[in-house]
Amino acid sequence: MAAEPLLNQLTDALRCLPGVGPKSAQRMALHLLERNREGGVKLSAVLAEAMQRIGRCKLCRDLTELEVCAICANPRRDLSLLCVVESPVDVLAIEQATAYQGRYFVLLGRLSPLDGIGPAELGLDQLSERLENTPPEEMIIATNPTVEGEATSYYLQRMAKTHNIRITRIAHGVPLGGELEYTDHSTLAHAFGSRLLVD
Amino acid sequence: MAAEPLLNQLTDALRCLPGVGPKSAQRMALHLLERNREGGVKLSAVLAEAMQRIGRCKLCRDLTELEVCAICANPRRDLSLLCVVESPVDVLAIEQATAYQGRYFVLLGRLSPLDGIGPAELGLDQLSERLENTPPEEMIIATNPTVEGEATSYYLQRMAKTHNIRITRIAHGVPLGGELEYTDHSTLAHAFGSRLLVD
Numbered sequence: 274m275a276a277e278p279l280l281n282q283l284t285d286a287l288r289c290l291p292g293v294g295p296k297s298a299q300r301m302a303l304h305l306l307e308r309n310r311e312g313g314v315k316l317s318a319v320l321a322e323a324m325q326r327i328g329r330c331k332l333c334r335d336l337t338e339l340e341v342c343a344i345c346a347n348p349r350r351d352l353s354l355l356c357v358v359e360s361p362v363d364v365l366a367i368e369q370a371t372a373y374q375g376r377y378f379v380l381l382g383r384l385s386p387l388d389g390i391g392p393a394e395l396g397l398d399q400l401s402e403r404l405e406n407t408p409p410e411e412m413i414i415a416t417n418p419t420v421e422g423e424a425t426s427y428y429l430q431r432m433a434k435t436h437n438i439r440i441t442r443i444a445h446g447v448p449l450g451g452e453l454e455y456t457d458h459s460t461l462a463h464a465f466g467s468r469l470l471v472d
Numbered sequence: 473m474a475a476e477p478l479l480n481q482l483t484d485a486l487r488c489l490p491g492v493g494p495k496s497a498q499r500m501a502l503h504l505l506e507r508n509r510e511g512g513v514k515l516s517a518v519l520a521e522a523m524q525r526i527g528r529c530k531l532c533r534d535l536t537e538l539e540v541c542a543i544c545a546n547p548r549r550d551l552s553l554l555c556v557v558e559s560p561v562d563v564l565a566i567e568q569a570t571a572y573q574g575r576y577f578v579l580l581g582r583l584s585p586l587d588g589i590g591p592a593e594l595g596l597d598q599l600s601e602r603l604e605n606t607p608p609e610e611m612i613i614a615t616n617p618t619v620e621g622e623a624t625s626y627y628l629q630r631m632a633k634t635h636n637i638r639i640t641r642i643a644h645g646v647p648l649g650g651e652l653e654y655t656d657h658s659t660l661a662h663a664f665g666s667r668l669l670v671d
Contacts, residue, residue: 280536
């Protein structure tokens with residue numbers, strides 16, 4: 274009785290997952306124990322291996338257990354396009370939603386001086402080197418349209434300008450299927466300001 | 473490139489958790505990798521240990537890594553009260569919400585002939601033996617108020633009657649803080665039918 278019961282230890286440990294509070298952690302622990310021990314054993318093994326082996330791609334800084342990630346190592350990906358994103362989730366989202374066939378560069382963050390995140394933490398010296406040595410024809414900036422994402426985007430633009438590369442930014446505006454009535458003010462104002470000539 | 477990337481394996485493995493779809497699994501995997509490797513390593517270790525070591529208490533069938541669970545092993549718990557519940561969650565809920573100081577018996581399920589769950593699967597022979605050898609004064613039936621829970625409750629009542637034990641069932645009715653207007657019909661009808669004499 275001295276040690277914490279193992280069930281409580283498991284419930285506590287599950288709370289390291291995002292969005293998992295005490296009730297869900299309890300439900301998860303009991304579900305695994307009562308109905309899916311095999312899944313639990315598998316998860317623990319994969320988790321241990323992933324935590325130990327997954328690092329960053331030395332070219333694009335994306336998460337991978339290899340030295341160079343699958344996208345960077347793929348000779349069929351277009352070297353003339355480089356898309357800069359904030360996080361590995363963004364790579365996954367773009368891969369799933371679009372037919373983009375270029376390469377990526379993952380910042381793993383965004384400029385945020387108050388949190389001590391400057392150009393060095395985002396690997397911008399590495400990006401600058403890459404733009405110098407193997408310049409793409411076009412750099413697509415796909416940081417998030419938040420204050421910090423915009424600041425990062427601005428910094429990237431200034432940096433790329435010195436390398437004579439075409440710089441683009443993904444479009445922001447009213448989402449497809451969205452309704453003007455329910456679109457927030459700043460998005461609608463931005464969409465209005467960035468209107469495009471038809472024809 | 474032959475093997476599935478480790479990140480995808482981790483995302484897949486996380487989906488064995490209840491209520492975790494592809495998007496949440498992805499978010500969890502990236503959260504652990506980017507922000508909380510230590511938590512991930514800890515989780516994998518505790519998970520492996522729990523899946524391997526947690527079994528059932530030989531007295532009450534609750535989940536525990538010990539031969540006899542902490543509640544059954546506690547000499548200060550009242551042997552004259554025995555509360556029968558469907559699942560380990562119910563034990564946790566009762567322990568957290570009430571001042572109950574008796575023992576438990578965990579069915580780990582409810583009678584459901586269509587799913588092949590009969591008295592044997594619920595350890596009812598073990599319970600019957602316990603009622604025979606160390607009969608409590610009172611058996612509190614706390615199965616859920618669902619069709620199967622009620623059937624289980626009825627079976628338990630019949631079984632306990634042969635042992636000359638006081639049998640009680642936890643009260644069902646309008647929840648505290650609930651409003652009659654929003655209480656479902658069957659609960660309200662039950663509450664009306666089970667009205668108690670005041671004073």
